[in-house]
Amino acid sequence: MYDGKQVRPAYRQLVDWVESTSPESLAQKKQEAEALFRRIGITFAVYGEGGDTERLIPFDMMPRVFTEAEWRKLERGVKQRARALNAFLYDVYHRAEIVRAGVVPADLVFRNEAYEPAVVGIEPPGRVYSHIVGIDIVRTGPEDFFVLEDNCRTPSGVSYMLENREIMMRMFPELFRSSRILPVDDYPQRLRRTLASVAPRKCDGEPVSVILSPGSFNSAYYEHSFLADQMGIEIVEGQDLFVQGEFVYMRTTEGPRRVDVIYRRIDDSFLDPLCFRPDSMLGVPGLMNVYRSGGVTICSAPGAGVADDKAIYIYVPDMIRFYLGETPILKNVQTWKCGDPSDRKYVLENLKDLVVKEVHGSGGYGMLVGPKSTKEQIDAYAERIKADPGDFIAQPTLALSTCPTFEDSEGLAPRHVDLRPFCLVGQEVHLCAGGLTRVALKEGSLVVNSSQGGGVKDTWVLAD
Amino acid sequence: MRLSVRHSTLYQFDAPMRFVTQSHRLTPASNGCQKVIDWQVSAEGAEFGASFVDGAGDLISTMTLQGPVERITVVVEGTVETSSGDGILRGHREIVSPLVYLEATHATQPNRAMLDLRDLAVGGADGPLDRAHRLAGAVADAIAYTPGATTPQTTAAEALELGQGVCQDHAHTLIALAIAAELPARYVTGYLWTEGGGETAEASHAWAEIHVGRLGWIGFDPANRCCPDERYIRLGSGRDAREAAPIRGVSRGGGGEALDVSVVVAQQ
Numbered sequence: 001m002y003d004g005k006q007v008r009p010a011y012r013q014l015v016d017w018v019e020s021t022s023p024e025s026l027a028q029k030k031q032e033a034e035a036l037f038r039r040i041g042i043t044f045a046v047y048g049e050g051g052d053t054e055r056l057i058p059f060d061m062m063p064r065v066f067t068e069a070e071w072r073k074l075e076r077g078v079k080q081r082a083r084a085l086n087a088f089l090y091d092v093y094h095r096a097e098i099v100r101a102g103v104v105p106a107d108l109v110f111r112n113e114a115y116e117p118a119v120v121g122i123e124p125p126g127r128v129y130s131h132i133v134g135i136d137i138v139r140t141g142p143e144d145f146f147v148l149e150d151n152c153r154t155p156s157g158v159s160y161m162l163e164n165r166e167i168m169m170r171m172f173p174e175l176f177r178s179s180r181i182l183p184v185d186d187y188p189q190r191l192r193r194t195l196a197s198v199a200p201r202k203c204d205g206e207p208v209s210v211i212l213s214p215g216s217f218n219s220a221y222y223e224h225s226f227l228a229d230q231m232g233i234e235i236v237e238g239q240d241l242f243v244q245g246e247f248v249y250m251r252t253t254e255g256p257r258r259v260d261v262i263y264r265r266i267d268d269s270f271l272d273p274l275c276f277r278p279d280s281m282l283g284v285p286g287l288m289n290v291y292r293s294g295g296v297t298i299c300s301a302p303g304a305g306v307a308d309d310k311a312i313y314i315y316v317p318d319m320i321r322f323y324l325g326e327t328p329i330l331k332n333v334q335t336w337k338c339g340d341p342s343d344r345k346y347v348l349e350n351l352k353d354l355v356v357k358e359v360h361g362s363g364g365y366g367m368l369v370g371p372k373s374t375k376e377q378i379d380a381y382a383e384r385i386k387a388d389p390g391d392f393i394a395q396p397t398l399a400l401s402t403c404p405t406f407e408d409s410e411g412l413a414p415r416h417v418d419l420r421p422f423c424l425v426g427q428e429v430h431l432c433a434g435g436l437t438r439v440a441l442k443e444g445s446l447v448v449n450s451s452q453g454g455g456v457k458d459t460w461v462l463a464d
Numbered sequence: 465m466r467l468s469v470r471h472s473t474l475y476q477f478d479a480p481m482r483f484v485t486q487s488h489r490l491t492p493a494s495n496g497c498q499k500v501i502d503w504q505v506s507a508e509g510a511e512f513g514a515s516f517v518d519g520a521g522d523l524i525s526t527m528t529l530q531g532p533v534e535r536i537t538v539v540v541e542g543t544v545e546t547s548s549g550d551g552i553l554r555g556h557r558e559i560v561s562p563l564v565y566l567e568a569t570h571a572t573q574p575n576r577a578m579l580d581l582r583d584l585a586v587g588g589a590d591g592p593l594d595r596a597h598r599l600a601g602a603v604a605d606a607i608a609y610t611p612g613a614t615t616p617q618t619t620a621a622e623a624l625e626l627g628q629g630v631c632q633d634h635a636h637t638l639i640a641l642a643i644a645a646e647l648p649a650r651y652v653t654g655y656l657w658t659e660g661g662g663e664t665a666e667a668s669h670a671w672a673e674i675h676v677g678r679l680g681w682i683g684f685d686p687a688n689r690c691c692p693d694e695r696y697i698r699l700g701s702g703r704d705a706r707e708a709a710p711i712r713g714v715s716r717g718g719g720g721e722a723l724d725v726s727v728v729v730a731q732q
Contacts, residue, residue, distance in 0.1 A: 093519075094559070095559075096561065099561075106561065106563055107563060110561045110563035110564050110566075111563055111564075111566055111567055113567075115564065117519060117520070117560055117564045117703070118518065118519075119519075120518070120519025120520075120559060120560045121517075121518065121519040121559050121560075122516070122519075242483065242485075242528075243485055243514070243526065243528055244511060244513075244528045244530070245511045245512075245513035245514070245526075245528060246513040246514050247513075247514075273712075273714055274485065274486070274487040274712045274713070274714060275487065275712075278706065278712070285485040285713075285714040286485045286486075286487060286514065286526050286528065288487075289487055289514040289515075289516070289524060289525075289526040290514045290526070292514075292516045292518070292524075293513075293514040293515060293516040293526075294516075295514055
């Protein structure tokens, strides 16, 4: 927010607003916002804490602001990355040219847990595997954006982006009247069009899309039903679908209805007991055969996870050069592979300054933030790395940008933020003008995951 | 050798099922050692569809049947012209990287005892082909053919500890050992003609393939201490018995089911 000592122009209007509003009135607004969230029912299951796991993700009223010019650069970078990731996925399930060319090591692809032999050689419509790419980005300077990680399977959080905006508009309509803020509420309809644009080749009419959810016990069920509602499509569970002959059908009160596109929110291994885990009750028997024979599209495609692995991440800039012949617009964070002996030596010697992550982990679980850890924690983590070095990567702790955030005792205070914009990939590639800004609410903390005490903010792109 | 196959699987349900869905890997592919003359999979009242050839070159098809279903018989009939190719899988069209078959599954996870057996078997071996042969011999020595001693859920580690098993256990154990020796290995199903012919328990058979450098995939049948020859028809493959299964099915709505499998392989 701050440009040296000066408030950046994009934030000027917001700062004027905060300064002209009394602390009491702000406190009241904060309570109102929380009440709205509770009424809507956005809660988030936190794993690993025991007890009551449903809780509210803290919402911060102070939005994060981008100018349109800043955003356009980010947009080009995210779309470029989304195209390269999809090209990589098509390639590794076909001729694997990038492996033959020696750009990405064969073992990293073919021996990857997320590599799915069952989909080798199949042609997903439009050659798209990851239809919703969520790219986690941090900013370290005015022009410096770094990608922390790519999410090619089902990046969560889009419902927060939409609800945060909804609540801000309800509570502060005057801010939206005086600023031209690019809309995010077209996201559900764009997602719906994206899904329709990847209808299978055997679909001969208006494509029917559904959301396949594991059910109401899942922590993200709210988001599944919210999106289904916003898109105007059905939300189904495995038992609502069945395979007959060439196609997948949904049971409805008017009889079976053919389904063309399935936006699934269940993991690969549960999709079909005849192809993956035989004990899965969440999936649809025969679904993978219909998919592989071109009778239905599954979004994201089974096997898409091989592109968002933290060990593969290192090679994304190479993918951009290899498939697109372009220079990467967004930078990767320098990453050390603990499986590599010289990298490992460096990592073990510098743990107190590094962030170490599990290669297959996500959600901020099981990571070490060196500068925030005790010597005992660091020593214990070093033992884990030595036991399975290939399972870990390390990155420097970045000087993340901060964003003004309401804090109970201090009023506005700087807190570290990251950003997850959502990129849709179908016949066209589209980036929603906003995203989920996650904020580390603890002073000085760099971990923004909601499971680790992070909160969320609205993200504004101001039109030029 | 011209071999004819008749393979029927009868499912009898305690109570009528609402529906039955099966994924079939029941059609052999023609390759350098086998030419499919005619082949047919049928089941009365069932609908077949959603067929495709997967990355490993297997034809997969889907069978669905709406209930109430009390019983169903899946019948496979066909004729294949076979020849011997020293166990080498020649002319088989597939695009899956062999490296995929270096990853163990639950059934083929090597344990300490296997690592010891591997070390014992391959000590002083001359190249990957020799290592593969020695591993196959070690499995044949370590696991005595004993029908009924294991179940379809038995893992390689369990079978080795028991020292008894059937062709599935031999194949799983050989795969586990090969993976432990950094040789890609996979499970293969098929049919085996035996002298004297007629119906035998081993007619529906399974063995392992090990990827040996430039030679590519080579079959090893530890149960019979040989490499597949003209007596064998190769049906399909996977990383273990579950992935390679000729029939994977789900029946919903009723109680239990009884299964009756009969396989006849005859020389024409």
